[in-house]
Structure formats: C-alpha cells, structure tokens
Amino acid sequence: xxxxxxxxxxxxxxxxxxxxxxxxxxxxxxxxxxxxxxxxxxxxxxxxxxxxxxxxxxxxxxxxxxxxxxxxxxxxxxxxxxxxxxxxxxxxxxxxxxxxxxxxxxxxxxxxxx
Amino acid sequence: xxxxxxxxxxxxxxxxxxxxxxxxxxxxxxxxxxxxxxxxxxxxxxxxxxxxxxxxxxxxxxxxxxxxxxxxxxxxxxxxxxxxxxxxxxxxxxxxxxxxxxxxxxxxxxxxxx
Numbered sequence: 001x002x003x004x005x006x007x008x009x010x011x012x013x014x015x016x017x018x019x020x021x022x023x024x025x026x027x028x029x030x031x032x033x034x035x036x037x038x039x040x041x042x043x044x045x046x047x048x049x050x051x052x053x054x055x056x057x058x059x060x061x062x063x064x065x066x067x068x069x070x071x072x073x074x075x076x077x078x079x080x081x082x083x084x085x086x087x088x089x090x091x092x093x094x095x096x097x098x099x100x101x102x103x104x105x106x107x108x109x110x111x112x113x114x
Numbered sequence: 115x116x117x118x119x120x121x122x123x124x125x126x127x128x129x130x131x132x133x134x135x136x137x138x139x140x141x142x143x144x145x146x147x148x149x150x151x152x153x154x155x156x157x158x159x160x161x162x163x164x165x166x167x168x169x170x171x172x173x174x175x176x177x178x179x180x181x182x183x184x185x186x187x188x189x190x191x192x193x194x195x196x197x198x199x200x201x202x203x204x205x206x207x208x209x210x211x212x213x214x215x216x217x218x219x220x221x222x223x224x225x226x227x228x
Contacts, residue, residue: 099146100145
C-alpha cells in the first residue's frame with residue numbers, strides 16, 4: 001500500500017539532546033512537509049521541500065533542521081536550540097504537479113521532553 | 115501568528131442538523147482552499163478542494179463555498195451524525211498555488227450529539 005510512514009510514534013528527549021524524526025513516502029510525491037501541532041491548535045509549518053536537495057523554511061523553523069537527499073525521505077531533526085519541542089509532529093506529502101493537489105499525512109510522532 | 119482563522123470555540127450540534135464551519139483568511143489571494151478532517155492522535159485526511167473560480171463544491175453530505183471577496187470559505191455537513199465528530203481544518207497556499215507551500219487554519223472541533 002502506498003502512503004507515508006512516520007517513526008517512531010512516540011519519542012522522548014532529554015534536555016539538550018538532538019533527536020531525528022523519520023518520514024518516508026512511497027507515493028512518488030515531489031513535495032514534502034513537516035508540521036507541528038500543539039494541544040488544541042492547528043498545524044504550523046516548520047519546513048517544506050518541493051524537490052530533492054531543496055527545502056524552504058516555514059513559519060516556525062527556528063530550532064529545527066531538515067534534509068532531502070532522496071525523494072522518498074524527509075527527516076526532521078529537533079535540535080537543542082528548540083526550547084519547547086514537546087508537540088505532535090506531522091509529515092505530509094503532495095504530488096506537486098497539480099494545482100491544489102491533496103496532502104497525504106503520516107500518523108504523526110508525539111515528542112516529549114523529559 | 116495564524117493568518118487563517120477558524121471558529122476557535124467548539125461547535126456542538128444535535129444529530130441530524132447541519133453543521134456550518136467558517137474559515138477566514140487575510141492578506142492572501144489563494145487559488146484554492148482545502149478542507150481536512152482530523153481525528154484525535156491521527157494525521158488529517160483530505161475532504162474537499164474548492165478553486166477560486168468555483169462558488170460551491172459538493173461531495174455526498176459535504177458542501178463547501180468560497181467567497182474570494184469576503185475572503186471566506188464555509189464548510190457544511192448536512193444530516194450530521196455522531197461519527198462526524200472531529201476537528202476540521204482548512205488549508206491554502208498563500209502564494210496562489212505557485213509554491214506548494216500549504217498552511218493550515220487553527221481548526222474547529224465539531225461535536226455531534228446523538
């Protein structure tokens with residue numbers, strides 16, 4: 001089945017640690033996204049990538065980094081510079097070739113700082 | 115700060131009634147607007163897309179309208195059921211569909227009472 005896989009589902013980070021969230025898609029989609037969702041809030045865009053080896057900052061990129069070395073993969077690193085990383089992280093992809101193509105989402109990673 | 119506003123209060127309605135959710139945006143001229151459904155702890159799922167040259171779009175019990183003059187979209191669920199209870203999110207590309215940048219509203223929690 002085609003889709004987007006995020007791992008792990010739950011992640012615990014100690015203060016000062018960097019952690020990497022995985023996002024893999026087998027939909028052959030060009031564009032991929034990372035969003036952060038806090039309780040009772042909407043989705044806020046962290047980074048997005050329209051093609052391999054290129055990515056753009058979203059509205060809340062500080063304290064995060066990404067890479068897009070392969071079309072299928074768009075990992076997100078939450079660095080120690082992110083002061084409040086506890087949140088639900090969602091990865092998404094779209095085909096990228098059509099105007100307004102629907103976004104497909106993974107099941108999310110819940111990150112908690114301990 | 116969010117530039118796409120949705121009803122911040124939860125919407126409680128009785129089964130069988132029509133639910134109407136609002137999405138207002140400012141400072142954008144989107145070429146399209148999308149609506150998603152999100153269940154607790156899961157990623158959003160695409161429901162409908164409406165383009166700037168469309169006034170209304172329907173899919174089964176769902177109807178979306180798009181008023182580019184008012185900068186507003188309305189999302190209607192007719193004959194609502196308890197299974198429709200979820201958070202509903204609107205989304206758009208703030209650059210008119212040219213960039214694949216996709217940003218979301220704050221979401222509205224709908225609760226349908228049996």
